[in-house]
Amino acid sequence: MTKEQEFFIELLSSHINGYIPKPQENIDWKEIFDLSNKHNVTAIVATQIKLLPESSRVQGKGKSYFNQFLGKTLQSYDEKIEAYNFFVKTLSENGIKHLIVKGAVLRDIYPVKELRTSGDTDVVIQKQDYEKCKEILIANGFTLSQDTGEELDMYYNGQYFEINNTFEYINEETKRFFENPFDEKLSYCEGCTYYLYPIYHLVYVLYHILKHIKNGGAGVRMLLDICVLFKNYNIDVNEFLKIMTSLNLEKSSKTIISICKKLFMLNVELDYTINEDIEEKLIDTIISGGVFGFSNGNLGVVRLASTMSDKATVFSSIKAFLGMFIISKDYLMKFYPYARRHRILLPVAYFNRLFDAVFKRGKRNIGNIQSIFSKNNDNAVRLGEILNELEIK
Numbered sequence: 001m002t003k004e005q006e007f008f009i010e011l012l013s014s015h016i017n018g019y020i021p022k023p024q025e026n027i028d029w030k031e032i033f034d035l036s037n038k039h040n041v042t043a044i045v046a047t048q049i050k051l052l053p054e055s056s057r058v059q060g061k062g063k064s065y066f067n068q069f070l071g072k073t074l075q076s077y078d079e080k081i082e083a084y085n086f087f088v089k090t091l092s093e094n095g096i097k098h099l100i101v102k103g104a105v106l107r108d109i110y111p112v113k114e115l116r117t118s119g120d121t122d123v124v125i126q127k128q129d130y131e132k133c134k135e136i137l138i139a140n141g142f143t144l145s146q147d148t149g150e151e152l153d154m155y156y157n158g159q160y161f162e163i164n165n166t167f168e169y170i171n172e173e174t175k176r177f178f179e180n181p182f183d184e185k186l187s188y189c190e191g192c193t194y195y196l197y198p199i200y201h202l203v204y205v206l207y208h209i210l211k212h213i214k215n216g217g218a219g220v221r222m223l224l225d226i227c228v229l230f231k232n233y234n235i236d237v238n239e240f241l242k243i244m245t246s247l248n249l250e251k252s253s254k255t256i257i258s259i260c261k262k263l264f265m266l267n268v269e270l271d272y273t274i275n276e277d278i279e280e281k282l283i284d285t286i287i288s289g290g291v292f293g294f295s296n297g298n299l300g301v302v303r304l305a306s307t308m309s310d311k312a313t314v315f316s317s318i319k320a321f322l323g324m325f326i327i328s329k330d331y332l333m334k335f336y337p338y339a340r341r342h343r344i345l346l347p348v349a350y351f352n353r354l355f356d357a358v359f360k361r362g363k364r365n366i367g368n369i370q371s372i373f374s375k376n377n378d379n380a381v382r383l384g385e386i387l388n389e390l391e392i393k
Helices: 003-017 029-038 041-047 060-095 103-109 125-141 172-177 198-214 221-234 236-245 250-264 276-289 299-308 314-325 329-335 337-341 343-359 360-373 378-390
Strands: 096-099 121-125 141-148 150-157 159-164 187-190 193-196
Touching: 003 029, 003 221, 003 250, 003 276, 029 041, 029 060, 041 060, 041 150, 041 299, 060 096, 060 121, 060 150, 060 159, 096 103, 103 121, 103 193, 103 198, 103 221, 121 125, 121 299, 125 150, 141 360, 193 198, 193 360, 198 236, 198 250, 198 276, 221 250, 221 276, 236 250, 250 276, 250 378, 329 337, 329 343
Parallel strands: 096 193, 121 159
Antiparallel strands: 096 121, 141 150, 150 159, 187 193
């Protein structure tokens, strides 16, 4: 890590662990600001900077930029909470069970909840309530952005709600595990609003991170979520790892927890030694990639990484390229409603998808193909090595 990256991590660690950050001299504040924006944690960083001695703080325009982001974050929080409360109230009054996950729940266990930003509110509902939920929200002023038959993307006063009728999974084991997230063994309720028990929320958050790494990268905010879950709840790490082992995610879970221990002083006992080379590459991938790893490369890089064993070859490039033409029926039914209603039209949907890939996303896909066959594929090699080590291909 660079000096600025280390100081960036120090500022975040001091926030969740409740200590005054150690000042550093000759810091490039522009890099700190860029890193903060890339990971959507600028408000946290701005708050921690204020704890530094005056002589060690950012000055001039840089100070103004950090303060502006802090103010916008606090204002956005008020708007988000107002929309969130109305959303919960609307579903509850109409008897629709809804499970809230990730940021909308986790922000409450951060030292300053207003600073834990999130782009959307993630919600799970029961399949039988899908159409009813859509109709009720639209009738109450929500705007429908997308309806895939499994996911509703809706807006209210500029706030984004992602509503799914199935629980996110990374493999068949996790799919079975959260097949019914409303089960009283997994979640508890306050009226019609459901929340996962802390250990199961941790299970979900950790494999959600793995899923993002699999697709190119995951930001430091996801690691902070793991740390605050452990810090605020008496989660038995051995029981947690037992669950992750049953989900075929033991090694990858230990690796992520090791990274949390190294970067953010996570205080848990873990009998595991991470490969130093992989540790360095994973940390670099997380820090350089941003919130969702977009800075690590495009979909072509991700596809190439998933086909490699230990290095990129002509064969792995060809395999990655051909993989662009493999489209699952679940994907086609999700994004082409006529195929969902009439499965005989799945072949039509397949060619519809190819047409869209050429004429709607042509420039993007050309970039993906160029990445697949590029000689400069360091990011793909690095990601491929990480995926092999984590055993999540």
